[in-house]
Amino acid sequence: MSNDVEMNNQLRDLIPVIRRFAFSLTxxxxxxxxxxxxxxxxxxxxGVPEDADLMKWSFRVCRNLWIDEYRSRKVRQAATENPELQESAVDGTKTIADRITLEQVQRAxxxxxxxxxxxxxxxxxxxLSYKEVSQTLGIPIGTVMSRLSRARQSMVDWFNDHDMRILA
Known part of the structure; x- marks a missing residue:
């Protein structure tokens, strides 16, 4: 981006979009x-490379940061996991049946x-289109389509396995 003020304004406009994407990851x-x-x-x-679209670049940066964080959490969790220190905070009365909620989708x-x-x-x-996702993540469009298909099937399987209810 040639103009820092312009980039800052564009970035400010992208905050809600990046936030939604960050929530979908975390x-x-x-x-x-x-x-x-x-x-x-x-x-x-x-900064942003001269030839990069700011939105796509933002998604890529966000995703890469999450991958780094996710990996470091797994390492920390494995190092500190101790069954006798874990609490069970299960609310046995909480059941939401026969409807798909945002919480269910997030769990899936x-x-x-x-x-x-x-x-x-x-x-x-x-x-985003498949082509835009391909460009954003730097992977072939066929890979996008394949992963998306597997993700959709996994979601369907998850809802079938859980009878569309949140299990507390």
Whole structure:
């Protein structure tokens, strides 16, 4: 981007879009806010390549930051996991039946591998075309289509397995 003021204005307009994408990756408001902040910080510090579309670049930066965070969490969790320190906070009376809620969709999406979840989010939530997702993530369009198909099938299977209810 040649003009910092112009980029800042465009980035400001993209905040809600990046925030939705961050939430789709993290499944948590708090984590999505942190990821959004880290994404904006990284873009402002490192800039955007001259030939890059700001929205696509933002999605790529956000996704890469989440992958880094996700991997480091797995390492920390494996190092600190101790069954006797875990609490069971199950509310046995909470049951939502016969309707699909945002919480159910998020739970189902959280079951997907990260590569499928990010593609599903970009196509369904953000309305990007397969070609735009391909360009954004730097992967072949066939890979986008294949991962999206597997993600959709996994979502259907998850809802069938859970009888469309949230299991507490």
């Amino acid at each position: 499944g948590s408001d708090h984590d999505a806010d942190d990821l959004l902040q880290n994404t904006l910080e990284r873009i402002l510090q490192k 999406m959280n079951q997907l591998p990260e590569d499928q979840r990010s593609i599903l989010s970009l196509v369904v939530s953000e309305g």
